Structures are given as C-alpha cells and as structure tokens.
Amino acid sequence: MLMAFYHPKPSCKFHVLLVPKKAVASLKEFDSSDSAFLTDLYSTAQSLVDEFHLSAYRLIVNGGEYQDFPQLHFHLVSDSYK
DSSP, X not given: OEEEEEOSSOSSSEEEEEEESSOXXXXXXXXXXXXXXXXXXXXXXXXXXXXXXXXXOEEEEOOGGGOSSSSOOEEEEESOOO
C-alpha cells in the first residue's frame, strides 16, 4: 500500500517520503474512504518515529502549487534526529 524512503534532497536532518503504491495525483483526488491506506500511513509514520527516536517531528502533505511532483506523498521530517 505504501513505500517509505529517504528524500533525495532532504530539508531536515531526518526526511522520509511516504508514498502510496497506487497512482493518486494529490490529496484532493484521494479517496477518503480508503481507510486501509490511512491506517498504513499512520502506522508506518508511528513506527518510523519510534525506530528513529524522533522527539519532535512533522507529517506534511503538500498540494496545488506547493506540490512539486504530481503523486500524492507525505513528508515525515525532524531535526531531532541524531
């Protein structure tokens, strides 16, 4: 359902992209009834926060002109990563 990988051009000490495996252009086009994906997204983000001991973090989604790539993706970022 989901891929997670380090951002190729990180903007924070810890910067991971979380991307659905199915093609979805943006959050606006996401099927909000897809609870399996949402469960996987939050479970994966929680696991990464625990695994990397992130004491402060943000889960970000961009849209419209703020979205650089036409595929729904989320950024898990932190500067508390050592």
